[in-house]
Amino acid sequence: MLVPDNECFTANVTATYNVIEAASKLGVKKIIVASSETTYGVCFAEGNVDYHSFPLEEDYDTDPMDSYALSKLCGERTARTFARRFGTDIYALRIGNVIEPDEYARDFPIHVNQPMTRKRNAWSYIDARDLGQICELCIQKSGLGFQIFNATNDTITTKEPTEEFLKQAAPNTPITRKMGEWEAPLSNRKIREVLGFKEEHDWRKYYKP
Secondary structure (H helix, E strand, O other): OOOOOHHHHHHHHHHHHHHHHHHHHHHOOEEEEEEEEEEEEEEEEEOOOOOOOOOEEOOOOOOOOOOHHHHHHHHHHHHHHHHHHHEEEEEEEEEOEEEEEOHHHHHHHHHHOOOHHHHOOOOEEEEHHHHHHHHHHHHOOOOEEEEEEEOOOEEEEOOHHHHHHHHHOOOOOOOOOOOOEEEEOOOOOHHHHHHHOOOOOHHHOOOOO
């Protein structure tokens, strides 16, 4: 919200295109793109908007309202185009709310005790250090072509188990499969199963509700 919507969109789309094109034409075989949790359509939506379903996984029907998230979807499509054209690996990370180590003590008392403030992030997060691990795992894993991965930690940021909480907080949103007891609604199941991600920084290590 520092510049008009069209400037935000133009800058994101053009920069992403230019970097991917240049890297591809220079023979780079692995590109990692920063996409965003905003593509799931609630974070920067106008008004109180519900998710279509839980969990949020990579095949979700993304339909955001805002220009920032739209630019991220364009970035994903650009990545897919160049991965197909050059036969390379381009992985787009839908990055959740990034938490730095010093933010647990300051922010998590609010996140956990006022959970509706976290709806825009689907009650999920990614520790900055675990995000670094995810990037390293992407570098190590080759041969997947174009892929989208949710980049989030394992667990929901609430006191109640996931399905119990979601039925109270979002009663009109269907749960489409059995979820783990504390599974983050912005699910990282794919990145665990495909890349072998194992989180090291569960928020409960740093804040006890």
